[in-house]
Amino acid sequence: MPIDREPCVYILASQPRGTLYVGVTSDLAKRLWQHREGITGGFVARYKVHRLVRFEMFGDMEQAILREKQLKNWHRQWKLNLIERDNPHWADLAVGLGFDPLAPHGSHDGS
Numbered sequence: 001m002p003i004d005r006e007p008c009v010y011i012l013a014s015q016p017r018g019t020l021y022v023g024v025t026s027d028l029a030k031r032l033w034q035h036r037e038g039i040t041g042g043f044v045a046r047y048k049v050h051r052l053v054r055f056e057m058f059g060d061m062e063q064a065i066l067r068e069k070q071l072k073n074w075h076r077q078w079k080l081n082l083i084e085r086d087n088p089h090w091a092d093l094a095v096g097l098g099f100d101p102l103a104p105h106g107s108h109d110g111s
Helices: 028-037 042-046 061-073 076-086 093-097
Strands: 008-013 020-025 051-057
Touching (some): 008 061, 020 076, 028 093, 051 093
Antiparallel strands (some): 008 020
8 A cells, every 4th residue: 555645644853862843744755755855944954854753644634633733742752652662773764665765864965
């Protein structure tokens, strides 16, 4: 089953246990590309939060939005625990979706 054009909540991180961003989209691949290219601007671009560390697929956007709101209200430690439960090494899950690996933290030149 393709993951694009399906409601999804995702968590990005700047690095393992770094700055986190929780978002929602109906097209995860497109949104990841936008974040990595700096098209979305704002928080993600400013803090270089590009590593996909968790995503959850939903049957409809309403449920995805409710989950996004829930996660945004969670304490930071709860989010860290959620990520580390299924992704203990903070792997960039976008690589498994066809994206190139990110440059090591601190060496991203913005190109």
